[in-house]
Amino acid sequence: MSRSTHKGPFVHPSLIKKVGGQNLKGTKIPIQTWSRASVILPEFVGHTFNVHNGRAFLKVYVTEDMVGHRLGEFAPTRTFRGHQKKDR
């Protein structure tokens, strides 16, 4: 079941504050965040986020197409380097 529309998209309050502040000042300093569940708002476009993937922060540059997705979708949490090759 999807989220009620009257609540609006979920974004961590501190993220809104930080992005809003930067937009006022016109700066685009990367914002470090653990809030992977936050939805990307149109205001976020052009900003860079450092999204935590459980181990490290991955740089995510937000483009227009990403609006409506969540930050976590762009910071994969799993590493898969392929299956083990048989060695002799």
Added chain:
Amino acid sequence: MPRLLGVDIPNEKRIETALQYLYGVGQHTARKALAELSIKGSVRAKDLKDDEVATIAAYLEQHFVVEGALRRSNLQNIARLKEIYCYRGLRHRRGLPVHGQRTRCNARTRKGPRKTVANKKILRK
């Protein structure tokens, strides 16, 4: 045999059913279109008059996204996901299930035929 929207040639079935051979038209859309145009769903496709065929085609094109246009928009949606490097896009790229299904076993629809790994059991030990 009547031709509808380009290549599709529905056959000797009731039009209600024959329409569903179009990409993007299911039972609901087919019935709705016929009701709207007051054509009986039980008429066989071959018995349709030419002008009826034309009105059905026009109606479907106008009110629904079907056939080529639908295929194109689907592909574009997937291409968009691939482009922005989101999780779903990565799953599409890899040819793995997109909606969080398990992949330890099954998932054969996406992964294709099994690729047997020789001596898998021995290697694990």
